[in-house]
Structure formats: structure tokens, C-alpha cells
Amino acid sequence: MVYKVLENESVVIHDLRLSGDGKKTKHQIDVVIEKRNVKKRVLIECKDYSETVGISIIRDFYGAVHQIKPDEAIVITTQGFTREAVNFADDEDIKLVVLREFDESDWEGKIKEIHLSINLLLISTPEISFLPANDIEKDKAIRAMNGEIISRQETNAKESYFYDSTGNKLGTFQDILSPIINRLERIAGEETKGEYLFDDVQHVDVNGVLVGMKGFNYSFSSYTIEEKSVIGVGEKIGLLLLKYIDGSQEKIIFDTDISKWAFEEDGKVVEKYKKC
Structure with a gap:
């Protein structure tokens, strides 16, 4: 659901088995994003661990990436990555992301409210x-x-x-x-x-x-x-903080962002009011 928030116009599918062109082996992929306009496929591996993700996890995911050959590959976890994992991901162009609970201290350096006086x-x-x-x-x-x-x-x-x-x-x-x-x-x-x-x-x-x-x-x-007037987050509650290790993207995920989405039986993420 988090990636549906980020990729609102794209098709986001959870828990899918895929194989590369001409390949027999199917790989269990946590999230697949298919961007409609540019036909771009993004593979995402999610690891909810209590400790940092090591190089073995990244190396295993790279096996699926090598066969499926997506446009983008991402590993997302809650605790971070070891230095060896970061180095291997850099070598193989795999993006690393930390998704954790949001803390009020995360507002530091960000704009929470804009006060306008005209x-x-x-x-x-x-x-x-x-x-x-x-x-x-x-x-x-x-x-x-x-x-x-x-x-x-x-x-x-x-x-x-x-x-x-x-x-x-x-x-x-x-x-x-x-x-x-x-x-x-x-x-x-x-x-x-x-x-x-x-x-x-x-x-x-x-x-x-x-x-x-x-x-x-x-x-x-x-x-x-x-x-x-005040432009700000209002009554929304910050639930999660998503941050790319390379600093390319950082986003606060609010309760209202998550609550509007639901899973269909085939794993596709859709808006709740459109869910059959």
C-alpha cells in the first residue's frame, strides 16, 4: 500500500510469482509496480526484520532481478542495511529503502506548516x-x-x-x-x-x-x-517514514494515505470504494 501511495497512477500488485523471459524458475516477489504510461516494471523485496539486512538477502534478490530484468529493483526493510549489503546493492544498481514508524523528531528539517499572512x-x-x-x-x-x-x-x-x-x-x-x-x-x-x-x-x-x-x-x-491561513498536515497522523538510503527520496506516509487503499484477492492494490 505504501508504494501505491507513491505510485498512485501505476498498477501495484502484492505477493506475485514471476519468471524471466524464457526462464522456468518462478521467483516470489513481494511487490510489483507496472507504470501504465511508460510500461516500466519495478520489483520490490520487503524484509520486516528486527536487525539490519545483510548482503545475503541482497544477493538472493539479485538472482531474481538478473532473470526478470526489471527496470528498477528495490529492497525495503525496517532496520537498515549492513555496509556489505549497501556496497553490493550499489554495484548491482539495486535501491535500498528503510520504512519505519514515524517519530515526531522526523519533522526536523521538514516543513510541517506554512503560515500565510496577506x-x-x-x-x-x-x-x-x-x-x-x-x-x-x-x-x-x-x-x-x-x-x-x-x-x-x-x-x-x-x-x-x-x-x-x-x-x-x-x-x-x-x-x-x-x-x-x-x-x-x-x-x-x-x-x-x-x-x-x-x-x-x-x-x-x-x-x-x-x-x-x-x-x-x-x-x-x-x-x-x-x-x-495555515497550510499544513492538519489532523493527519504520520504513521511511517520511507527513506531511500541514497537520499534520493524521503516521504512521510500519513494515516489518510494508507486508509484509502485495499487489497483485491489477486494482490492488486485498489481504492477501497472501487473494490468489488
Whole structure:
């Protein structure tokens, strides 16, 4: 299961008997990994010993490796290897791995949590006052509002539109105004005011009457907020530490990594919810 955690996209089979091409002798292999995309076969011999693994174990495994000729060969144990075993494995390109219970001291030198603190500069809802393109358009707006001057009115920027002179929609207030507002300078704790002029006259609907606008006055306040978050292992429990002797790989195996997998009758490791 540990190697299924490491090789999620590969086929991992436990306890299999294999022979090399044209060979009669079958070898008992603890784990076989077949990588789907590149057709790579990895043989793994597992030894749960109370003492270090010696050269005889590596030499015996090499006999199977020599006949089966996998792309990769690994011996994994819980206590480590003798110097002679390491030397022989180096000579024959066999990787050696220690898999043992995880200890809290194993966090030393590793990142357990990342604390993020982000300061965001935000603005209040902008207040927009449209500027009629000329006196004629201004009079149209006043007549459309029955002569009343409305000092402030809330508008849904996602449902209100700008139009061309013939009534074709050009985009919502949000589509057109947001990019403009977002480009304006923001200073935390201060109010920003100003005037913006469109490149071309935009028309807005005032009580069913299209009124041409040359631009708008704007005002908004800027403020900062601090967002803090922690990226880490959360409630997961470190069960095992897998470490290659040559230092090429080291991984903490968590309880949640192991609990999602199960063995089928043929030894294949599959996700539990897919197990028939």
C-alpha cells in the first residue's frame, strides 16, 4: 500500500510469482509496480526484520532481478542495511529503502506548516455620478425623472447596461466600470475622488429614456484587511517514514494515505470504494 501511495497512477500488485523471459524458475516477489504510461516494471523485496539486512538477502534478490530484468529493483526493510549489503546493492544498481514508524523528531528539517499572512487593499462600493454629454442630454435626464434631482440611488451593476445611441447593449455597468475603477490609485485610509471621461458617449437608461453620458465622477474609500491561513498536515497522523538510503527520496506516509487503499484477492492494490 505504501508504494501505491507513491505510485498512485501505476498498477501495484502484492505477493506475485514471476519468471524471466524464457526462464522456468518462478521467483516470489513481494511487490510489483507496472507504470501504465511508460510500461516500466519495478520489483520490490520487503524484509520486516528486527536487525539490519545483510548482503545475503541482497544477493538472493539479485538472482531474481538478473532473470526478470526489471527496470528498477528495490529492497525495503525496517532496520537498515549492513555496509556489505549497501556496497553490493550499489554495484548491482539495486535501491535500498528503510520504512519505519514515524517519530515526531522526523519533522526536523521538514516543513510541517506554512503560515500565510496577506494584506489586501480593498475599496468601498464606489459612488458614481454620470455626467450628461451636453445640455440637451441633461434636459432629457431631468424630464425622464419628472424634474426631480435624485442625489443618490443604488443600482445593480450586473443588471444595468450601457447602450449605443440606437439602443444596442454595449455591456453592463460592471463590465465597463470595474476595469476603470480598478486602475485608479488606492491609498489605504484615504478617500479617492475624481472624474473619468469616456472615449465615446455612452448611453444609460433613465426611466426608459436613453441619455448620453460623457463620463462620470467617482468617489470611494480604501482600506486594508489581513488574511491569515495555515497550510499544513492538519489532523493527519504520520504513521511511517520511507527513506531511500541514497537520499534520493524521503516521504512521510500519513494515516489518510494508507486508509484509502485495499487489497483485491489477486494482490492488486485498489481504492477501497472501487473494490468489488
